[in-house]
Amino acid sequence: MSFIRRAHKSQVVKFLIVGGLCAAVEFLLFALLVHRLELEYLHANMASLIVAVVLNYLISCRFIFKRGRYSGKVEFAMFVLLSAIGVALNQYLVWSFIEQVELHVYAGKIMAIGLVAVFNYFTKKHIVFMN
Known part of the structure; x- marks a missing residue:
């Protein structure tokens, strides 16, 4: 039982590290697009999210999760579909926090x-990689 807990904690730590890296790339690209290239913030958010999703998939497959029970194409399609839901959620939250809550x-x-x-x-x- 402790082996399972350690493996899960290790996976969570790896996910947090990779997620932090991808979030940093996403945020820095977002800031660059908004303040240097003066792109509208929702467009900048979408562009930075796309880059982060692809980067996250590549790193996740290599270092975090083992291949699931699906073929590579199905796995990637599921990853993209769930990431699209995450992107929509992110877009909504960014808009809500900025426009409704009036955060910076x-x-x-x-x-x-x-x-x-x-x-x-x-x-x-639990859905894409199932491990």
Whole structure:
């Protein structure tokens, strides 16, 4: 039983590290697009999310999760589908935090990343990779 707990904790730690890396890339790209290229924040959010999702898939397959019971194509399609739901959730949260709650654009983005990370972990672990 303790082996299972250690393995799960190790997987969570790896997920947090990879997620943190991808979140940093996502946030830095978002900031670059908003403040340097003056892209509208929702468009910048979408672009930064796409880059982060692809990066996260590549790293997750390699370092966090073992291949699931699905073929590579099905696995990637499920990853993309669940990531699209996460992207929609992220877009909604960013908009809500900025427009409704009136948080600073960076604070809203950081809060959205944190909340969607929980959704991402559980869907990737229990639906996509099933391990």
